[in-house]
Amino acid sequence: MKISNSFFYIFCLSISFSLYAQDWPDFNRYRQNNYQVGMPSEDENRIVFMGNSITEGWSVIYPEFFDGKPYINRGISGQTTPQMLVRFRADVIDLKPKAVVILAGTNDIAGNTGPSTVKMIADNIFSMAELAKEHNILVIISSVLPVYEYSWIERPLDPVPIISRLNAIIKNYALKNGHTYLDYYSEMVDDRMGLMEQYTADGVHANKDGYKLMSILAEKAIKETLSKANIK
Numbered sequence: 001m002k003i004s005n006s007f008f009y010i011f012c013l014s015i016s017f018s019l020y021a022q023d024w025p026d027f028n029r030y031r032q033n034n035y036q037v038g039m040p041s042e043d044e045n046r047i048v049f050m051g052n053s054i055t056e057g058w059s060v061i062y063p064e065f066f067d068g069k070p071y072i073n074r075g076i077s078g079q080t081t082p083q084m085l086v087r088f089r090a091d092v093i094d095l096k097p098k099a100v101v102i103l104a105g106t107n108d109i110a111g112n113t114g115p116s117t118v119k120m121i122a123d124n125i126f127s128m129a130e131l132a133k134e135h136n137i138l139v140i141i142s143s144v145l146p147v148y149e150y151s152w153i154e155r156p157l158d159p160v161p162i163i164s165r166l167n168a169i170i171k172n173y174a175l176k177n178g179h180t181y182l183d184y185y186s187e188m189v190d191d192r193m194g195l196m197e198q199y200t201a202d203g204v205h206a207n208k209d210g211y212k213l214m215s216i217l218a219e220k221a222i223k224e225t226l227s228k229a230n231i232k
Contacts, residue, residue, distance in 0.1 A: 081124030148194025
């Protein structure tokens with residue numbers, strides 16, 4: 001039986017989508033790396049950074065922050081909080097860190113995996129924090145970085161009030177539950193409530209100067225969190 005080219009193309013495309021759907025949280029991205037990292041040494045203050053492209057890009061644009069430190073980057077570009085929540089055990093808990101730095105939510109607001117309410121986003125972040133706490137991992141919850149406009153989105157969307165509301169909710173949650181709130185937002189926001197021009201090239205992602213500032217803030221939050229837990 002002769003199969004048309006269009007049918008064959010559709011068939012291949014469906015297989016590709018099916019394969020992607022089977023690894024929607026992208027477990028495979030860090031599977032080998034996680035195996036190679038192994039368990040931390042007894043005196044290692046391992047920290048895992050869980051996030052999206054902003055976290056992933058940190059190691060690329062400003063690798064100096066991670067060099068020579070027990071810091072593990074587990075950011076995946078484009079990811080939303082439900083995807084991070086699904087892979088949280090594999091990419092955070094199983095690595096046995098002393099603390100996790102969670103930076104998540106901006107892609108949910110942008111609608112990368114479909115519509116999300118502020119409550120849905122916050123609940124996923126809370127769930128990651130609760131999983132970490134259950135496994136004796138200290139929690140540092142980062143603010144969502146300011147965004148005035150997502151340039152790739154054509155539909156009407158004003159992220160400014162959404163980000164402000166989400167940050168207020170996760171800050172309150174962090175403080176009430178004994179976690180650390182890492183406030184990038186207040187240090188990087190401009191007059192129109194977007195990301196300061198000197199810290200970004202596209203209004204969403206940090207550039208090298210942005211990462212330098214974030215590194216200072218993150219390092220301070222990590223030291224304070226470990227110190228509160230009497231970890232040297």
